[in-house]
């Protein structure tokens with residue numbers, strides 16, 4: 599397993615982690631298999647969406663903010679229930695396919711670390727299983 603550390607700089611942020619995950623797949627030497635990207639936090643998530651146009655994840659963040667407003671009649675005393683709920687909506691992990699030694703991603707797809715309660719020091723894990731021979 600590989601662990602990556604990242605620093606987020608705003609309360610809500612989508613960081614493109616596709617290059618780090620691609621690199622982990624390359625160095626693993628796995629040709630055919632599965633790659634899990636997992637985030638061990640309760641106010642952050644992992645998603646896959648378009649990374650060609652940064653407005654796509656900007657709009658995603660705006661829509662999540664409308665779905666789950668920052669201030670409501672929440673019980674959680676820490677004051678970040680919106681962050682916890684947005685985290686659960688997107689989920690803590692994504693599973694990707696490795697084929698011919700490469701991640702199978704569509705032309706426009708990228709992998710994002712989604713921060714909902716930054717800025718913070720964060721981490722995510724990449725676990726790769728599979729065959730080193732095709």
Ligand code: ZN
Nearest residue numbers: 674676678679
């Ligand atoms: Zn909390």
